[in-house]
Amino acid sequence: MLSQDKRHIIAKRIAEELEDGQIVNLGIGIPTLVSEYLDNKEVFLQTENGLLGMGPPATEENLDIDLINAGKEPVSYLKSASFFSSADSFALIRGGHVDVAVLGILQVDIHGEIANWAVPNQPILGVGGAMDLVTGAKKVIVAATLFAKDGTSKLVKELTYKTSGIRKVDLFVSEYAVIKFTEEGPRVVEILEDISIEELSEKVGFQLEFENAFHIQNFI
Structure with missing residues (x-):
């Protein structure tokens, strides 16, 4: 059993991937929770509606209904923040100036192509x-539970939903495992829950492999 809210497990693990100085875009859903786990990291959060330097979720003391994240939830902003038009925001994305995009998904195939x-x-x-984010961001991390409400796996051999772009994502962080996408297919980098690779493969519906033998020794 998962010891805490699976959404927060995912968000907290993704926060570990972020580094000081990076410009990061957080998508709707689980990605917005990442801002709660940045601690003292100097990460600059960018929103498509025109804000660079988004802070943590707003409190009653600093609530401003005009300041929202991708999920239309009230947020705060840092002292170093800047505001600009949505057009400039997309120019920032399309120009390759976003270091990391964190996106929710409906599906991701074994090659890292997503539908969301x-x-x-x-x-x-x-x-x-x-x-725009799939194409323009230097690194793309997807954040989602591994299974949909009907129990079907979101990691699939082939997309059955409409693609979000042919660019392949770098990492899929779920509540069960962190999965990296390579030319050889998906590789489990880390297991976050008390489950074996065989059990995880059975749940997904096809065989998963660890990135290397090191992970077999440390996570089983």
């Missing part, structure tokens, strides 16, 4: 900035 914006036969608002 359209479910068949359901109304959608559109892809938003996902395609």
Whole structure:
């Protein structure tokens, strides 16, 4: 059993991947929680609506309804923050100035291609900035639970939902494992829960492999 909220397990682990000085975009859903676990890291959070230097979630003392994150939740801002238009924000993304994008997903295939914006036969608002972030960010990390509400795996051999772009993501952080995408396919870098690679493979529906023997010794 997972010892704490799986969403927070994922967000906390992703925060460990971020480094001082990086410009980071946090997408809707689990990615927004990453801001709660940055501690004293000097990371500059960027939002598509035109803010660089987003702070942690707003409190009653510093609530400003005009300041929101990707999920439209109130946030604070750092003293060094800057504000600009949405057009300038997307120029920042498309120009390759975002170091890391953290995105939610519906599916990710074994090569690292993601689908995160359209479910068949359901109304959608559109892809938003996902395609820009997948293309423009230097590194893309996906944050999601490993299984959907119906129990199906979000890590699949082939996408059945509409793609968010042909660029492959770098890392998939779920509540069970951290998975890296290579030319040979997905490789489990780290297991975050008390489960064997065989049990995890059975749940996903195909065989998973560790990145190297070191991880077999340390996580089983």
